[in-house]
Amino acid sequence: MWRLLFEFSYKLTLLGDSIPVFADETKENHPHALPEVKTELLMAIEAWFMDNSNEDQRLPHHGDPKEPVSPEHLAELGVLYWHLNPNDYENDEELRRIRKERGYNYMDLLDLCPEKVVNYEEKLRNFYTEHIHADEEIRYCLEGSGYFDVRAKDEHWIRIWIKAGDMIVLPAGIYHRFTLDTSNYVKLMRLFVGEPVWTAYNRPQEDHPARKEYVKSFTEKVGVALEAH
Numbered sequence: 001m002w003r004l005l006f007e008f009s010y011k012l013t014l015l016g017d018s019i020p021v022f023a024d025e026t027k028e029n030h031p032h033a034l035p036e037v038k039t040e041l042l043m044a045i046e047a048w049f050m051d052n053s054n055e056d057q058r059l060p061h062h063g064d065p066k067e068p069v070s071p072e073h074l075a076e077l078g079v080l081y082w083h084l085n086p087n088d089y090e091n092d093e094e095l096r097r098i099r100k101e102r103g104y105n106y107m108d109l110l111d112l113c114p115e116k117v118v119n120y121e122e123k124l125r126n127f128y129t130e131h132i133h134a135d136e137e138i139r140y141c142l143e144g145s146g147y148f149d150v151r152a153k154d155e156h157w158i159r160i161w162i163k164a165g166d167m168i169v170l171p172a173g174i175y176h177r178f179t180l181d182t183s184n185y186v187k188l189m190r191l192f193v194g195e196p197v198w199t200a201y202n203r204p205q206e207d208h209p210a211r212k213e214y215v216k217s218f219t220e221k222v223g224v225a226l227e228a229h
């Protein structure tokens, strides 16, 4: 049953444009507007404000009460999202179109497990150290799951749960970090424009051009508090 629903929602996304799927956008701007229940199926990504506890980073860290974050809110921070079919990524027209439109001509696969990654523990520690990049960070989850945390207004962390089929773009200059969840495994496709540069600049980076540009582009909507970061 759920598998059917999933496949249905995936087919619906194929009907859409190759822009990120947002619930409101689907409802209001498109001629093929979908009823509420189907719209919810399109909102495959789950995101929420994190609590402040120092417990295991691989736990969900929901607030009490839970505070979900919408795809529109993520878009205001410059975070983009698509849901694709992870079982056929080699022939996926939707992926091809996104890559073409956004110039993502480089791609590789990262299997995040101790057997396949040199300095596994150290890499995981670095991923979870708050940082920025000079370019977009584009990740497409093919298997497993994990958390991307991004900084929002007033120093709050938003936790984005990516699972198979979720593709996200973090804009250049956004403070973020990554951790595995309790499933302890993720397989990611990494995309890039041109020769990849994975350099991470740990916070603080207020004078980094990408940071300045990010603050300039995204403060209007998220408020002046971001400037203090």
Ligand SMILES: CSCCC(=O)C(=O)O
Binding pocket: 127, 137, 139, 176, 177, 178, 188, 198, 200
């Ligand atoms: C495992 S990919 C996510 C980690 C990260 O932020 C990065 O690679 O820069």
Ligand SMILES: [Fe+2]
Binding pocket: 131, 132, 133, 137, 176, 200
């Ligand atoms: Fe990163």
Ligand code: NI
Binding pocket: 015, 016, 017, 026, 030, 032
């Ligand atoms: Ni559409």
